[in-house]
Amino acid sequence: MSQVLVASNRGPVSFSLSEDGELTMRRGGGGLVSGLAAVTGAPRDPGPPRPAATSTPSAHRPDVLWVCASLGEADRTAARRSSDGRLDQAGYDTGGAAVRMLDIPADTFQRAYNAVANSTLWFIHHLLYDTPRRPHFDARARRDWQSYEAYNAAFADALARDAAHGAKAMIQDYHLSLAPRMLRDRRPDLRIAHFSHTPWAPPDYYRLLPDDMGAQVLRGILGADHAGFLTERWASAFLDCCELLPGARIDRVARTVTIAGHTTHVGVHGLGVDGPALRQRAARQDVVERAHALREQVGDRQLIVRIDRTELSKNIVRGLAAYREMLVNHPEWRGRVVHLAFAYPSRYDLAEYREYTASVQQMAEQITEEFGTADWEPLIVQVNDDYPRSLAAYGLADVLLVNPIRDGMNLVAKEGPVLSEQGCALVLSREAGAASELSGDALMVNPYDVSQTAETLHQALLMPRAERAERCARLTAAATALPPQRWFADQLAALD
C-alpha cells in the first residue's frame, strides 16, 4: 500500500523484445517522464538500451508508486513476467522507482492512446485540426471512446487497489482525464490531483468535441481535488471550458470549480529544469565526445539548433521554411551558418505523424539542394534519438529555435540556455507555455509567421555575444527556478 501514487500513460521505462525472448529496457521519453523521474528516483537518462533483468535492483522508494501502461508487446511481456506488473519487485532495475506496469489489452490500449488521446484530445488542446475535413465523430469514434473509458478504468482500479487509506494520487495528463472521477467513486478517502502537461483548448475549439465526451473529460478532471496546469493561460482556458458544464459554479478569484457538491482547486505549477543535475549529466564523457564531433562538422560557423520530437505541434516544417527564407533574404549568411535540426521519431503509428515526418524530410532536402555547396552543408537533420548528442548541441548553439504551434511548456527552451557554453539567443514561439516565463529575454515569434521567424533568426545571429550571454544568464535563472522536485512537492502540498 502506498501513500503517494503517480499515474501516467508512459512510465519511467519501456522494453523491447529480441527474437530469442530477451528483454532490454530503456527510459521512457518526453517532458512528463523527465519531470517525474526526478522526483520518483526513476532513471532520467534514456542511455543505451540495457539488459532488463538484474538480481540486485537498487533500493527503491516504496513511498511512491508509479502506475503506467504497457505501451507494446514487450512491455506486456515484462508486466506478465512480474508479479502483477510490479517491475521493481520482479528484479528489473527501475533505478529506484516502484513501478506497476498495467497489462492493458492491446486493442483497448491502441484505441485509447492513438485514436482518443493522441488523435483527438491532443489535436483539440493543440488546435491541430484541419477543420473542413476533421474531426469526424461517428460510430467508430464512439467505440474508440469506450476503449478510452476502459483504459481509464484500468488505472482507477489499480490506483484504488494500491493506495493506502487517505493516500495521495497524482494523475497525469490527457490520457487519464477520466481517471480522477473514477478513482473518487471507488475510493472517496483518497486525495486526488490531476495535472495537464499540455495546453488547454479555448471553449470555442473545445466544443468541437461531442457534447457528452467534452463534458465527461471536464467532469473526469473535476473528480480531482486539485487540477494543475503549467501556465495561467491553460488554467484559465480550463475554467472557461468549465462554464460549458451545466450546474458548475466557477469562482475565478479563488480558482475553484464546484459541481455536485465537490470542489476542485485549479492551480498553476510551472515545470522547470533541475540545473545542477542537467549540468552534471552534460559534463560526462559521451557528451564531451559528441560536442567535439559536432564542432568538427560545423567548424567556426554559427549554429542554429532545434531539438524536437517530430510532432505536428512542434512546427518543424515552418521552422525550416524560415531558415530557408533567411538564407534567401540575407545571403551574407550562406557559408557562415549551419542549422542543426534534431527531429526524433514520435507516434509513428499515426498516419498524420508519418506524413508530417515526410514533409520535414522533403523540406530539408529542398534546402540542402538549393543552398548546399561542396564545402558547406547548410542543414543537418538527425532523426535518430541520441540524448548525449542533444545535450552537446545545447552547449554549442548560438541560436536555439523553439517555434511550436502550441505547447504546454516546452523544456527544450529551458534546457538549452542552462547548458549553453557561451550564451545562446532563444527564438521562442509566443504559443509555448515557456513564453510566460521566458518572454523577457527570448526573441518572440508568431509560429505561423514564417517571414517574421526568418527575420528573427537573422536578428538572433546578429546579437552581440555579450548581450546573448546576459540574456542567457537570465533565461537560465528563470528556467531553473521551478525544478521538478519543487513542482511535485507544491502539488502534494496543495492536497493537504
Ligand code: G6P
Ligand atoms: C509530451 C507532452 C506530454 C505527453 C507526452 C506523451 O511530452 O508534453 O504532455 O504526456 O508528450 O508523449 P508520448 O510519446 O507518450 O505519446
